Amino acid sequence: MSVRIAHAVPEAAWCKSSYSTGGGGECLEVAAVPGAIMVRDSKRPEGDRLAIGTEAWADFVGLVAGR
Template identity: 60%
Template sequence: MTHRVSELTVPESAWFKSSYSSGEGGECVEVAAHAATVLVRDSKRPADARLAFEAEAWAGFLRMTTGS
């Protein structure tokens, strides 16, 4: 399934900051689920470009990065 990221809108309350965020202004990303898509954005520039991944691809990415 392909979506235009600009067409996918989610409320601000749906965004979650990375658990690796220190709160001291380091490099952070936020993610939000939208139907079968996961959106990713830069937490310091939330209005800028977002990436969209199919849920299955995002799950595969998490498995690779966490070793689970």
């Protein structure tokens, strides 16, 4: 099942990884909103966005960080 959640996220809220060099073309940006983390493609900022619950995001970050 797919759920679309529309959040008005100010441009200043979006963060790109410090590892992004700008030349690879595979970078994501994230922004925190109440109750979720929004994810978008940095090449298509006006495109679709994915909302991930804060607990799921924390689990994901923990797995990536090896915790």
